[in-house]
Amino acid sequence: MTKWGVVATGRIADVVTSDMALVPDADVIAVSSRSTPKAEEFAKRHGIPRFYGDYHDMLADPGIEVVYVATPHSSHYIVARNALLAGKAVLCEKPITVSLKDAERLVELARKHNVFLMEAMWTxxxxxxxxxxxxxxxxxxxxxxxxxxxxxxxxxxxxxxxxxxxxxxxxxxxxxxxxxxxxxxxxxxxxxxxxxxxxxxxxxxxxxxxxxxxxxxxxxxxxxxxxxxxxxxxxxxxxxxxxxxxxxxxxxxxxxxxxxxxxxxxxxxxxxxHGYQYQIAEVVKRVQAGEIESPDMPHEETLxxxxxxxxxxxxxxxxxx
Missing domain, CATH: 3.30.360.10 (Dihydrodipicolinate Reductase; domain 2)
Known part of the structure; x- marks a missing residue:
């Protein structure tokens, strides 16, 4: 079973988290939001045991293996970067960043630390x-x-x-x-x-x-x-x-x-x-195999x-x- 943490509690996080329940080997154990009450409400709605008012605190949770980044585009880079530095595999919403330079930095970091990274191009x-x-x-x-x-x-x-x-x-x-x-x-x-x-x-x-x-x-x-x-x-x-x-x-x-x-x-x-379960299953498969990218959405394709x-x-x- 692969343990997930979700960053953000907006619409996209809501529907993707719902689809995670369709993947037998995916278990969402934590969620974070800038608002603790919002994180708590999201956790109750999806049956998630832990919630945080700061994603940094969630990244410090040793039980989490994969982080799903569902924040607005402008914060994709910094959240994904901190997750990779914390040794967490990352599924980051598209576009992975707002610039090529930041995307290159994330890929370099994933490769340097041998941590899985994939852009959430569910299509x-x-x-x-x-x-x-x-x-x-x-x-x-x-x-x-x-x-x-x-x-x-x-x-x-x-x-x-x-x-x-x-x-x-x-x-x-x-x-x-x-x-x-x-x-x-x-x-x-x-x-x-x-x-x-x-x-x-x-x-x-x-x-x-x-x-x-x-x-x-x-x-x-x-x-x-x-x-x-x-x-x-x-x-x-x-x-x-x-x-x-x-x-x-x-x-x-x-x-x-x-x-x-x-x-x-x-x-x-x-x-x-909603159709997001297919990419979730792919992440679980690759993370469990110890791989750092998916052949269907590899780093070079994202770049x-x-x-x-x-x-x-x-x-x-x-x-x-």
């Missing part, structure tokens, strides 16, 4: 996403020519909300656009060049459009937005067909393989819980995605404190 572990990767590798749609993905949801403008606050790592790209970018990287790798277009409000990207270019004319067309409701869909186009993920491609329950002259090939998944995000943000004119 990579969804069974249908794994099936798509296998189909593409087997040539089910021929050679990939392009990838299209978007993630946009209207967020009322509020300068005090983290989404609109540069100090909190706000903007559409880090919060939502990381999904399309990671999806494209998963299938095409790191691009040769990046072109961007976007709208800045309060110093953060309210919307962003990215064109990632690869060799032989292959490209990825990606977008994110806080200004409009997007389909949140993805399409992988190949020389012999295409794969369509109609909605919520980041946690798909269905997709279709479409080939000219043939009936669509449907793939479906009956999702139990490659951060390089793309870093360059795109720079071209959009976004600069975080």
């Amino acid at each position: 990579r572990f969804n069974p249908l996403i794994k099936r798509i990767r296998a189909l593409v590798a087997d040539g089910a749609i021929g050679a990939i020519r392009s990838v299209h993905a978007d993630f946009g949801a209207f967020a009322p403008h509020d300068p005090t909300h983290r989404l609109w606050d540069p100090a909190a790592g706000g903007g559409s790209l880090l919060d939502l656009g990381v999904y399309p970018v990671s999806f494209a990287h998963m299938l095409l790798g790191e691009p040769k060049s990046i072109a961007t277009h976007g709208t800045l409000i309060d110093g953060v990207d309210a919307e962003a459009a990215l064109l990632l270019r690869y060799k032989n004319g292959v490209f990825a067309q990606l977008s994110s937005s806080l200004l409009g409701h997007y389909p949140i869909a993805a399409t992988v186009v190949g020389t012999e067909g295409r794969i369509e993920l109609p909605s919520k491609f980041y946690r798909p329950t269905e997709f279709s393989v479409v080939r000219p002259g043939e009936d669509d090939e449907k793939h479906e998944l009956e999702l139990v819980g 490659a995605v951060m390089r793309t995000l870093d360059e795109a943000l720079d071209k959009l004119g976004v600069s975080y404190p």
Whole structure:
């Protein structure tokens, strides 16, 4: 049984902790929050035996093996860093940090101290996403020519909300656009060049459009937005067909393989819980095996995605404190 501690008590921490109960070898034994009453309430709701009003105190708990970091983006680095220094394995919410430099520091620290570290890009572990990767590798749609993905949801403008606050790592790209970018990287790798277009409000990207270019004319067309409701869909186009993920491609329950002259090939998944249990099971597996990274979301992949995000943000004119 792998013992977990959860840092933060917000919405994402709530749903991920709920899904941890679906993994037999994962046992959440502690939670921390800046507010002790909030930590206590969260602990009672999830049946967690220990709670702390300061995450440093939780990191000193010798019973904890893995720390799940669910804080806002801007504090991912410092919390993950302190957890690694305390010898705790780390699952850190995406994006792992707000800058490439900080991501590199975390990876270096994990390798130096031989401690597991993984970015919580849960999409990579969804069974249908794994099936798509296998189909593409087997040539089910021929050679990939392009990838299209978007993630946009209207967020009322509020300068005090983290989404609109540069100090909190706000903007559409880090919060939502990381999904399309990671999806494209998963299938095409790191691009040769990046072109961007976007709208800045309060110093953060309210919307962003990215064109990632690869060799032989292959490209990825990606977008994110806080200004409009997007389909949140993805399409992988190949020389012999295409794969369509109609909605919520980041946690798909269905997709279709479409080939000219043939009936669509449907793939479906009956999702139990919210879908986070697959990445939790992966962390448990790797930590129990004494490994420091996952082959499905390795350190180098996290850094490659951060390089793309870093360059795109720079071209959009976004600069975080």
